[in-house]
Amino acid sequence: MNDMSPDGYTTPDGRQIGGVMMEVKNITLRFGGVVAIKDISFDIREGEIRAIIGPNGAGKSSMLNVINGFYHPQEGEVWFNGAKRKAMKPHAIAKQGIARTFQNIALFKGMSTLDNIMTGRFTKMNAGFWSQCLWKGKAEQEEIENREYVEKIIDFLEIQAIRKTPVGRLPYGLQKRVELGRALAAEPKLLLLDEPMAGMNVEEKEDMSRFILDVNDEFGTTIALIEHDMGVVMDISDRVVVMDYGRKIGDGTPDVVRADPAVIDAYLGVAHD
Amino acid sequence: MTDVDVPAGRDSFPRLMAYNAxxxxxxxxxxxxxxxxxxxxTWAEAHKEMRHLALGMMDLGLQPGEHVAIIGNNRPELYIAMYAVSAAGGVPVPIYQDSVAEEMAYVLDHCSARFAICQDQEQVDKVLDVKERLPNLTEIFYGDPRGLRKYDHTHLHDLKIVIERGEEMEGGNGADLDARIAARGLDETCVMLYTSGTTGRPKGVVLSNRNIISTAKNSSEFDSLRESDNVLAYLPMAWVGDFIFSMGQAAWSGFCVNCPESPDTMQMNLREIGPTYFFAPPRFFEGLLTNVMIRMEDAGKFKQWLFHHFMAHAKRVGPAMLDGESVSGGDKLKYALGNLLVYGPLKNTLGMSRVRVGYTAGEAIGPEIFDFYRSLGINLKQLYGQTEASVFITQQPDGQVRADTVGVASPGVELKIAESGEVYYRSSGTFVEYYKNPESTADTKDPEGWVATGDAGFIEPDTGHLRIIDRAKDVGKMADGSLFAPKYVENKLKFFPNILEAVVFGNGRDRCTAFLNIDLTAVGNWAERNNIAYASYQELAQHPQVQSTLQAHVEEVNKSVAEDPMLAGCQIHRFLILHKQLDADDGELTRTQKVRRRIIEERYGDLIIALYDGSESVFAKTEVTYEDGRKGFVSATLEIRDAAVVPVQTQQVAAE
Incomplete structure (x- = not known):
């Protein structure tokens, strides 16, 4: 994969992938004495579906948390849109165009689907305090615009029937979909999905795969996802990073990764020293 | 055949659209x-869109008489597309949107569809899957572009773009379109609808403009439908009922067709629109009533009292008031109060506050369910029809509504009952033919235009109402020659919530007997409330109290059956409760949950013998198939009970 041109490449199904959008260079992350991530580098290109896989505890979620700025690595650099990123708060990173979903659903259980997705528009609300209080002028106009956008997402994800249902009452698969909706509401350039298909049955997984591909296609969103289900990962992603014990042990297209002896060892369980 | 007089300016869909615009x-x-x-x-906007789409399709090569498949959920653009196909001289063929690609391939091939108009990617994918096998299919259209942007668009078109192109051509080619519209009148084909085909391949029913428009006119006048009415279009577009309601009657009367946001939001949208004219199959009304009852059980004591108190009053006087009979002033006052406190809010929640005319059809509806809605003041009626009749054969006029009949002959329809008891009809709505299938056409429709319905029934002498007894092929004779109509009795049994399924035997025998299945939800609920412990389905089914309850149900049915001299012989003398639920996996039911008599008679032959030889109980051991395909056995000793029957007077020979 290192022979890839800096301008991008074309996928087997004919999609045009652009230049580097996000690059992590030599990241090392420690929690006290525990090394969660050790000297990892890879890039994510514009328009790509990029997967991070690995056994339990390999450091996948930590990696995602580094990308979205929740963890600050002790060593290494994160480059986004051609600039080195300084340490900043997650909400500031969200403003830069990075949104995510969580491994354990993190929705507001008592709020409706619609309101949950509306919270995703938070970064698009700029009206002042008084305008918001009185719901006049800019606040009103913004709310209408935001609602329009949210309705497009509701239509896109086919969740019209649960628009007004409190999300706590929804089945798991639908909650995952609402969470994806909230992340999409921020109009992200880069969407991070932390195990979007964990705990789903086959049918729900198929639906979710379809939505991920459609998001990539319709909105042109670059997607980085963590997933356990190897079948799904190999089906939908363009390139895959494989992690084990905090280190990168493989990187490339699904076919390349699948044939990589180090990856096979990690998944089939070879004694480590 | 009575011909209807349809004004020349309203004799086809494109002309009706122009008339309304x-x-x-x-x-x-x-x-x-x-x-x-x-x-x-608006009608004016729809009219423009119809013309532009028609022009766009003519530009892509649609020739008069060619078929165009319409595939998708109820959407305005698809309804307008059907008008547009007609305007361009073609024939719309709506296809069930949930068919798999294979089924679709059969229909598309059988009608040699030239174009296919799809709602979205899902339908486009199915058509593309089988396109190679369909040499006649040249162009595919879609309404929702999502996910389709990257498809090869050489023969794939966005409806919006086709309409835009048609708009540009209006100036130059408008006259060609006018000529095509002018060329098609009452005798031309209006639509082709495929019957669902429970036996064998689906058949294409060809319906002419005369069929559809005369039926629409007659039935609109029957219920005085008007342009201020609203319907919710949620039943499949490929079903003849939707075509008559949302196309025929809507175009004739000029009322508004409302399409739900998605199939899952139907109930919410129903509440938002508050239709004035509404159709639903019996199971919809059953489901709704069950929901109401369950929610009432969770309500507070006072609300429960209020509900039950006023519902009892409504049951007593509501139907009479709806039929325009006179009731006392006090009853009226109490009903008005009930309307304020209970009926009004309930109807509002159900989305039925404004229903002026409601219909149900398809199967028998339980009298309690029927009365519940009528007592609320909802004018729910029954009709009887089929695709070949452009729906309407009989329907109930206001003021003559009963749960046990399907009404009088619809305007312009003649009825006759054959020797065998089978119902025949003839009307201006009677279909032209089955497409490319002259043998079936000849089998169904005789040269004089009479069509066999396949149902057995009789006309009540004093009221003229038609009563459907059973499918003609299931109706038999008892040993003494009296009529044996198993489904008629089974339906009555199944109206009890405790009885899930019933199978009645007696063809060629001297008396009737029955197998019953308990409804585990209802009976289990009852057991829980009464602290009755049970370890298995078999144990619960054979519980003495359950036996007694079901015996009471059977005896009640016997009483009701005995009221009808023709069917009094069908009373159930002995019954047993089966040790397992009849199941489609074991071949005992069809996939649509209909009883397969032959199979059940074979599988349970020893139990049937026991029902007739007077034994008190019988040991049963039956093979069952589990969901994962494994086989196993269930066994139990089944008690056989005698049920009281009402003595029947001397056997009258059924004389017409």
Whole structure:
């Protein structure tokens, strides 16, 4: 994969992938004495579906948390849109165009689907305090615009029937979909999905795969996802990073990764020293 | 055959559209909820869109008489597309949107469809899957572009773009379109609808403009439908009922067709629109009633009392008031109070506050369910029809509504009952033919135009109402020659919530007997409330109290059956409760949950013998198939009970 041109490449199904959008260079992350991530580098290109896989505890979620700025690595650099990123708060990173979903659903259980997705528009609300209080002028106009956008997402994800249902009452698969909706509401350039298909049955997984591909296609969103289900990962992603014990042990297209002896060892369980 | 007089300017769908655009152009013709807001098309807008789409399709090569498949959920653009196909001289063929690609391939091939108009990617994918096998199919259209942007667009078109192109051509080619519209009158084919085909391949029923428009006219006048009415279009577009309601009657009367946001939001959209004219199959009304009852059980004591108190009153006087009979002033006052406190809010929740005319059809509806809605003041009626009749054969006029009949012959329909008891009809709505199938056409429709319904029934002498007894092929004779109609009795049994399924035997025998299945939900609930412990389905089914309850049900049915001299012989003398639920996996039911008599008679032959030889109990051991395909056995000793029957007077020979 290192022979890839800096301008991008074309996928087997004919999609045009652009230049580097996000690059992590030599990241090392420690929690006290525990090394969660050790000297990892890879890039994510514009328009790509990029997967991070690995056994339990390999450091996948930590990696995602580094990308979205929740963890600050002790060593290494994160480059986004051609600039080195300084340490900043997650909400500031969200403003830069990075949104995510969580491994354990993190929705507001008592709020409706619609309101949950509306919270995703938070970064698009700029009206002042008084305008918001009185719901006049800019606040009103913004709310209408935001609602329009949210309705497009509701239509896109086919969740019209649960628009007004409190999300706590929804089945798991639908909650995952609402969470994806909230992340999409921020109009992200880069969407991070932390195990979007964990705990789903086959049918729900198929639906979710379809939505991920459609998001990539319709909105042109670059997607980085963590997933356990190897079948799904190999089906939908363009390139895959494989992690084990905090280190990168493989990187490339699904076919390349699948044939990589180090990856096979990690998944089939070879004694480590 | 009585011919209807249809004015020349209203004898085809494109002309009706123009007529409405002219007369009520600024009133809504279609609505659909999109992005959370109801969007509407006025008749004038729909008329323009119809013309532009027709021009666009003519430009892509649609020739008069060619078939165009319409595939998708109820959407205004698809309804308008059906008008547009007609305008361009073609014949729309709506196809069930949930068919798999294989089934679709059969229909598309059988009608040699030239174009296919799809709602979205899902339908486009199915058509593309089988396109190679369909040499006649040249172009595919879609309404929703999502996910389709990267498809090869050489023969794939966005409806919006086709309409835009048609708009540009209006100036130059408008006259060609006018000529095509002018060329098609009452005798031309209006639509082709495929019957669902429970036996063998689906058949294409060809219906002419005369069939559809005369039926629409007659039935609109029957219920005085008007342009201010609203319907919710949620039943499949490929079903003849939707074609008559949402196309025929809507175009004739000029009322508005409302399309739900998605199939899952139907109930919510029903409440938002509050239709004035509504159709639903019996199971819809059953489900709704069950929901109401369950929610009432969770309500507070006072609310429960209020509900039950006023519902009892409504049951007593409501139907009579709806039929326009006179009731005492006190009853009226109490009903008005009930309306304020209970009926009004309940109807509002159900989305039925404004229903002026409601219909149910398809199967028998339980009298309690039927009366519940009528007592609330909802004018729910029954009709009887089929695709080959352009729906209407019989329907109930206001003021003559009963649960046990399907009404009088619809305007313009003649009825006759054959020797065998089978119902025949003839009308201006009677279909032209089965497409490419002259043998079936000849089997169904005789040279004089009479069509066999396949149902056995009789006309009540004093009221003229038709009563359907059973499928003609299931109706038999008892040993003494009296009529044996198993489904008639089974339906009565199944109206009890405790009875899930019933199978009645007696063809060629001297008396009737029955197998019953308990409804585990209802009976289990009862057991829980009464602290009755049970370890298995078999144990619960054989519990003495359950046996007694079901015996009471059977005896009640016997009483009701005995009231009808023709069917009094069908009373159930002995019954047993089966140790397992009849199941489609074991071949005992069809996939649509209909009883397969032959199979059951074979599988349970020893139990049937026991029902007739007077034994008190019988040991049963039956093979069952589990969901994962494994086989196993269930066994139990089944008690056989005698049920009281009402003595029947001397056997009358059924004389017409």
């Amino acid at each position: 002219d007369r009520i152009g600024d009133q809504p013709a279609f609505r659909v909820k999109e992005y959370g807001i109801w969007q509407s098309w």
